[in-house]
Amino acid sequence: MTSGTWDLCVLGAGPAGYAAAMRAHDLGKRVVMVEQARVGGAGVHAGALSSKTMWHLSNDFACASATDRGYRPIGGLDVSYAMVIESVRAAVTERRTLLERQLERLARPSERGGVVTTVRGTARFVSPTAVEVRRSDGTLEKIEATNFLVATGSKPRVPEGMPVDGDLVVTSDQIEAFPHFPESMVIVGAGVIGCEYATVFSNFGRTKINIIDRQPRILPFEDEDVAEEVASSFEGAGVTIHRSSKLESLRVVDGKVEYVITDAAGKAETIRVERALVSIGRVPNTRDLGLEAIGVKVEKNGSIAVTDTRSTVPNIYAAGDVTMDIALVNVAELEGRYAVEAMFGLKPRLIHYEALSAIMFLRPEVASVGLNETKAKEQKIPYRVGVVGNELVSRNIAMRSTKGFVKLLAARDDDRILGLRVVGPQASSTIQGIAFLIHMGATLDDIDQCVHPHPAIPEAVQECARMLLGRSVLKPEVWMADGLLRCAEG
């Protein structure tokens, strides 16, 4: 039932499109959401949820296999890639079913008139007020709406000449199709996704991982101490990082992947591995949407040009990866909801990207909110930074996991909290409190005054704040020389 003019047509049922449709439902709007593949997008499939399931399983496996904590896995633990993927599929199905069940219910109009209808097919604009949807059986359907939200997401970037065949050379879209754990794998690209898969495969201990990094260090957007902590943990687990290396060629030879790299001095090396993962960023899905023909500006990198989610055509909005600002589920959802509130005249508060939190599922886990030192320097913001090493934190000691640190940034002039980096277990649950405080403009004193639970990782954040205020329990003059506490200005 897609006849008549809809209040909103959403293109894509990933995190941005789904969240937008739900917000429009709250407002009693008639919504049609077009999805060409699977509800949930990369938030669920071959993306956030599936890769996190792999990460959790691999972490559990690494912990259970550890021999430094008073128990020994007699005869070693067994694991197969097929078993891991079975669990990943179970998680993905669970989440997708949940999203679909909600859609089934919302297909019936609410008391306020809100309704969300899902149409399967590939949408393409034919005018600023209509899209044509091609179904898998080739039939076409025209959908007319007053407003549109483009939430078609992104796909892995594959450079020309890279022999991605979905078997020996894959992107993150195809990695779950491996028939077994590869004996060896090269990961091209040392960004978040590449490093997350390096973590997963090295945790399972069945695959020798090499990472090619064009820069001198991995995670170039993060502070050096954060990137180095992760790199040294990788190397400790047997991962080889080809630093400052240029990939000259990568091809399949006799059923193996052969690649040639040159290092900073220009010395070439040829290496053979079983498989390759190409992970060098993502490109927005805008190519076949007919956007330019109806006046929507598309940037050179393929992203839709937006001002606060509005495109250059007044009734057409865009949210999520398709705008290529920040590729995260939480940001996609926030932008989708914002766009709906804006298009239906609610005057939403502008999205504050400065208190953005993100997690990197690495070894160790890294979580971030707000500014880091690198960005504070770039933006010439005077700051003070306090760092507490996990060796000093009761909870880390109890967990027998003392690698990593907590690092808090505050404004030099008024002690306003600017950002936090947590490197170590439970990093992801430690940042959210600070995200709220940044959002509210809180100061170091606010952290000091708040009663924290014990033993808990946030106590390390409190110690950072106290250290910057000159009243910490652990004293810099004792622990600074060992590198376990650090206080600095920038």
Ligand SMILES: Cc1cc2nc3c(=O)[nH]c(=O)nc-3n(C[C@H](O)[C@H](O)[C@H](O)COP(=O)(O)OP(=O)(O)OC[C@H]3O[C@@H](n4cnc5c(N)ncnc54)[C@H](O)[C@@H]3O)c2cc1C
């Ligand atoms: C391996 C991996 C791990 C990740 N891990 C995390 C993480 O831990 N945390 C996090 O926050 N983010 C993570 N991300 C990023 C996150 O998945 C994306 O930022 C998020 O899914 C973007 O949401 P979106 O709605 O903009 O796009 P998508 O999720 O890409 O959804 C877009 C949808 O639009 C559909 N579509 C495309 N074209 C059309 C068309 N013409 N007609 C109809 N439908 C169409 C697609 O089929 C898709 O379902 C990860 C991504 C990957 C690839």
